[in-house]
Amino acid sequence: MTDFAYTAIPLANAAAGSVTGRRAALDERALRDELRRQGLIAVDVRPVRVGDALRARLSGERLRRGEGAWFFQTLSLLLANNVPVESALATMQELAPRDRLARACADVREALRGGASLAEAVEKVDGLAGPQHLALLRSAQETGRLDHAVALIESSIAARERLRRTMVGRLVYPAILLVTAVIVVWLLATFVIPRFAETLQTLGADMPLATTITLVGARWMVWALPALFVLGALAAWVGPGVLNQAQRRAIGSAALRTPLVGSLIWYTQGGLVADILATTIAGGGDVLAGLKQAEDVVPSVALRERLARARKEVREGGDIGDAMRRHGVLPPVAAAIVQAGARSGDLVGVLRRASAVCAEKQDQLAQRLMTFMEPAVILFMAAVVGWVVYSLISGMMAINEAGLG
Template structure:
């Protein structure tokens, strides 16, 4: 809401100078008219205190991606039903369960009522509405296809959410298995093994090599567990501090791409996201160069981000999109073929969307293969370590039984 300073005369003839809050100048005049005040002058003085607080905190407010996706879907439905934008925003703000998001939508509505475009109203909240969202809304407002554009944005957010959910679900089991394996082995070496081995040491009998190795490892962990823990924490903290440097972060991301399993997976995720974003922007009427630059905003890997920016620069200098993307070495041949076909036939947006779907399937296949290899290897490794511990304990017992016999 906005604040208005006014000068008027009350019904009793008293001169009055004050301020009030209202959605718009027309709304302010209506409020004063209902109060029986004759206006002599009125002017806006800015946003209300609550609106100012929301705007100042706009860069800090975080809204779940599924809430933004649902908002896009609802707004598209209401606009396609010929409901005015301010009325649609008002309806959605009342229905949303996220309190902070409801306040943001109320502020956006007030700005639209004041005469700003919807894209301008969204620009105060960059953490909620990213550059792609604002660009699509701008394109939709200019072409009169805002409802259709918002539908595409909702589809895009839902696809991203599904892929993210699948990746998270796929990684939960191996991560939990790894943590449990490490925890079990550490407990065995630090708490269980020393109590058992102590019985053999008192016998002053020559122990097998495996038992001596086990005693050495157990003793080392018991003595140096604190320095090891502090050292591991120090390495993690140092790595985080080092990655704050753009140069070091670029080196680290380049190194990730060279890892056998992680590299192809990172390429597949980022190339699919880039292609899907570019296809939506292209089919919504955004110029190709602008679409290519905006599409790089969703790329998490710094090295790949720079390659795609260079591709946009090559297109600006006259290179075809196919050749520019081929030089990045981030796309499989089939995906490049579909991009070339779309560029020649004028159906770039449609074919890039299909290419992104194929790349998502390829990414999921590679992730499934990686997990199918990793899980058995982890189980075999853990079983081998436990077997070594058990054999190291059983060998002295068998030797003792032989001596007694």
């Protein structure tokens, strides 16, 4: 899947002006066909560039993370009390804490009145839902379990926010220390150590190896460190939408091979696959439809390719549990649960249990990762500062020896 930026004209009301947005699709033709089915004629379609991502981020109309959480939390509460979707959206429009969020509720409600599904209506509002949430809404559209899908989205957002708060809380102190240390080291390497080099050259003395290495690093840090910081912040801000398929595959494969991080990604996305499959099958859909929904939404290209191979095997008559275990779609513990449960006939139940196991393991791995990262950051900072201090002392001793000589 590739992110595209598009400009389109509504067929029903061309005088209303053009519509712009971003959407993931297999290729440009697939996106044009999808827009045409929704009553839009694509005027311009192109892969997302950095400028598109920046404009989307800077747009005041884009919803924030907390606003999306409020939308699904409130919608889940109203649907659980048997309020119809359109009435729920009307109530949410009145109760919305911000005008931007009220407009989003109104836009979703208007799209529903125009015949769009809830997934299509939500997708039109930038920043309201991620791809995995849209996949759950699409599966609910096919199965009729909308309240369950919205509840899953709400719990997913809450779990992600809880994990984010935990990570931020655990890493604030070491991050402050690391940033401070980097600034101090950069200042020392930029202004102090070069003075040692000049003094030693004036005295005709040889510069110690440690000071030489630090000086070379200083020359690199003067220009490279600020540039790397800006590029890293920009990449984190605009997201992965500017990467092509090959780049995403390479990064995703490397991430899955990384200790702790790879397992965390695997359990997180494995739980998403199990949730989508269970929701689809519980509502009367078939396994292949659920696998296709999961394949369309899994962020990791490597896991998406594993899902495609598993779906092909199931389509050819293979057992879903065996296929998911053989192709590494789910982590071993979750795959064993599905494999055993598929033979008992309670596929939905075992998929729910597999999803719960993935969620529990995800929390454990996140805690373990935080436990590892906090001292690792402090040790790295201490090692860098210690090396710089050692190189400074070596330079001072060399100057002293040259002066005495």
